[in-house]
Amino acid sequence: MSGSMEFLLWTKGPLFDIALAIFAIGLMARLVEIFMLGRAHNYAEPRAHEWPAGLRTMLTRTIADPGTFKRAPFNVVVGWIWHIGFLTALLFFVPHVELIRSVLGFAWPALPNPLVDFATAITILALIATLVHRLTHPVKRHISTVEDYLVWAVVFMVVLTGYLAYHRLVEPYPLALGMHILSAEILLVILPFTKLTHIFTAFIARWYNGAAFGRKGVQS
Amino acid sequence: MSELTLERGLAAFRAEIDAPTAAFFSSCVHCGLCAQSCPFYLETGDPKYTPILKLEPLRRVWENEFTLWGRIKGRLGLQKPVTDEMLAEWEELLYDSCSMCGRCSMVCPVGNDLAYMIRKTREGMVQSGHAPEGLIAAASRAIKTGSPMGLQWKTLAVQIQHVESSSGLTVPVDQEGAEYLVLLSSMEIINFPEYLEAITKIFDHAGVTWTLSTQCFEATNAGIQIGNKDIAAELVERVVAAAETLRVSKVISPECGHAYTAIRWEGPNLIGRPYPFRVFHIIEVLDELRAAGRIKTEGKEDDRLSMHDPCNLARKSGVIQQQRNLMALVAENFVDLKEHGKYQWCCGAGGGVSSNERAEELKMAAFKRKKAQIEEVAPERMVTMCATCRTQLEEGLEAFNMEIPVVGLTEMIAEHLVERD
């Protein structure tokens, strides 16, 4: 393929700027939209403080309650696997760490490549499993929208192209890397406008949930 | 004459959307786990009962009018509007197949409080004229007669006479300056009059000053169940007025789940001001008396007992340990259901489902989850502390030919009081 290096530089340059700008605009708009709506003042006498309960729920919701785990083990386990795998690859792969350092001005230590590679492979398998589950489970099939499949496809493409690029299974490499960066840019662009916002808002949602239950004396 | 319209409904949806709602809808990933926590889905197997789907009308208003992307979609003509037809279709999903038990709010991995949003969505349903007839009738009776069942003071007066003659104690009525104002539910007065006798005995035993109010005896709030803050607020105002008239410092909500959440958590917000008194569930009061050593009991039930936690009391109000403390006082063979407390399963009748005759079939379907839980531990009797739950348990167990009597916890405590000299 001719022009693969130009393609890579285009994805690394102007397109990345545009994607990140749309991401930042969209995400900030979403967050401001949410917070500016506010909550009505609550006159009911609280049983407990809402802040600590909200903060706890932000963390505890990560783990399913035993009953839910028993009723939907596939959902819980596969969801966990691919989220962890995805985050491992996203946040701890050396090139990604360097990218984060360049965009944010700071970063953290990376993980050894074989570990990230393993996590990525597992993520790909788990993502395929989630798609099969979405297509076959009656509830998931019923509630799924075009957006759900679109988001799946974009996330899958990001992981798959990353895997292909790392293993240099697509030649020339600049094309492989460019496709990976392009996929990631599509992900960034759609993130603030799709359910992918949950990456950020889930923690807000959990806090509100934990706070609402917490002030009534229940750790949700 | 004014009428309920789609426009009023949409305005109500808009008014209900707040920061938590926006955060919740932003976060849903369509994982479907909420269905795994919903007895209506689990026992019917119909995916249309997936909790998050029930909120679709509210979600659409949020997306269309409260998000940047929704506005852009609007410009492009891609918005999916909320229509009257849609709301008509959703009426069953929002009322018949949801008891607002809040179990989905506990398990949603992104932390969505779905029950909170169901409550909000019902506001728009009422304003647009899509509330079920059974609940409309109950709300109308509550406003007009003071009781959702149309019960009047004179009926209660008869019950009071019975209690007084069988216990030899006086039931205080309109006693100004008493510590507690006791509220009742119509269902209790009709189905479980033993409750009134039980608290009369216990309060006498513990030396508590209390009173009923002729001005307002009803604790339940049909406005909360149908989902309308105007009606709900009016009903709360009646309680507040009675409590203020009698200058009590504490108000006791009876063995009724939604009555407690209505007056304890929603009430002050409905009337827009804090109360001049505090609100307790009877179980909270009894446990406080127990802890203070003011309840002396003798003897214990020796049969195998288990307990049903009412959703509104346990999961939605944090009263979980209190009833277990009280059980320990009077039962030696108590066994909890496997999933209990904040993770308990709904009996299927709450959230207005029991007042909605149309939902009878779904109500009994949802009960099967509770039935399976009961079968798992095979108790000889069930104990609970909510008249609606108790009625549902009795009806359900009978329908499945299970001979497991259901008793109220307050009565059981009353039976074991040490006789005074």
Next chain:
Amino acid sequence: MSGLDPTIGHPSSGASCARSRHEHGHALPILHEIRHALERLLASGEETRIDLHSMPFGPGDLERLTAVLGSGEVQARVEALGPTLIQETAIPGVWLVDYRGLEDQRLSYQIEIAAIPEILRPRPEDLAESLGALEDRLSESGLDAAAPNASPPSS
């Protein structure tokens, strides 16, 4: 391949080169390739040449490789377009062939797996001319004319 253990010293990388103590691991695949080539040589007589120039060797890799191969009994030198140095390794049939240019710079460095390295064998065309070459040399030397019982030249 215990011979690749970095703790085993080898003559070509002395203590002066601490860097080469580091294992880059590129000698091992070549050794495997040599093993397969030897198997083919033994089975079918097929010869193999491996160009060490095209190997992505790091510092010390080549030294490690030659240290493992060791040195055998034969050393040869061919003078044609500069010198070519042939060294038998400790493994019979495995040769190191170092092609050097007129200014003694290395042109190519190869491992040859063969009974005799190609460059040591006379070219068939040269071989065909060898009898003639000998007779030319004989006549030039004048030795046959001086012999007592030699027949006179036919011409």
Next chain:
Amino acid sequence: MRKRSDKTLGESLRDHGLSRRGFLKLCAATASLMALPPSMAPAIAAALEQARRPSVIWLSFQECTGCTESLTRAHAPTLEDLIFDFISLDYHHTLQAASGEAAEEARLQAMEENKGRYLVIVDGSIPGPDANPGFSTVAGHSNYSILMETVEHAAAVIAVGTCAAFGGLPQARPNPTGAMSVMDLVRDKPVINVPGCPPIPMVITGVVAHYLVFGRLPELDGYGRPLAFYGQSIHDRCYRRPFYDKGLFAESFDDEGAKLGWCLYRLGCKGPTTYNACATMKWNDGASWPVEAGHPCLGCSEPKFWDAGGFYEPVSVPLTLGPGTLLGAGVVGAVAGGGLATLARKQRKEEAGTRQPVTVDELEQKL
């Protein structure tokens, strides 16, 4: 001298007194040079026996003579071999003895005598047809016109060095001279790109040797580079690759990892995206190469390498973005979201003012 080009290379070499063993050795060295397996030596011998020395015209445009410097350090075969035995180098600014009009005359004469058969080697980029022709001239002629005139009857063009192949340094932003590459301008002739800044000398001679031996162009990649030399990335042939795979990286030029020879990715190595033969052919008579010397690959054999991000920024780092952009866009988003939310709040407030409470009468209409 002109007579010699009539002979085949085999004849010419034998005239030099080269023995058959010597010829065999030459073939072995040539195979190695062309990055072909040693088993190709007999085929090379047969081809070389019949090959004729082509006329080569070397044009230098916007360049630094680094490519010629590199070529004169080619060690196998020596430059002398190349010039006197393999090719007939009829024109080269720096190397030819002739000067002035005689030099230009030599070029025109070679073109005339070898019409359709000569090779043109170009180093340096060319100010394009739309640029000021005065930016670079030779003997009063613009680079562009010399190039177009010379390639018209050429058999093929070899663009040596990144400037000729891809525009290189002269084309780096803002490209003041409107520099273009050979393949930008020459579209009707085969163009072989031998990029690198400079290219590995053996690669230059190897490509010429390939043309000489096989009489045709080598197999090329998407950028017109011979696959034999540019078929694999620096990263894939790097002896430090195992450290990348293990995740062992030098973090600075003087840390323990650098001393232990670990992977230079984090120090900006462009090896993963760079296709060249440095890792195997190396430099300075095979003595070493940049990565072996502890410096990251700059990616000099790739298009736009001057504009492809900082030399010391890892490959994954975006080219222009910084925290500022993110912050700026965030502010824009906040304003947009805030505006929208304010609008929604205003509407809600208005509606709250006109909100009708639900009455029992209204409810009962449904009964």
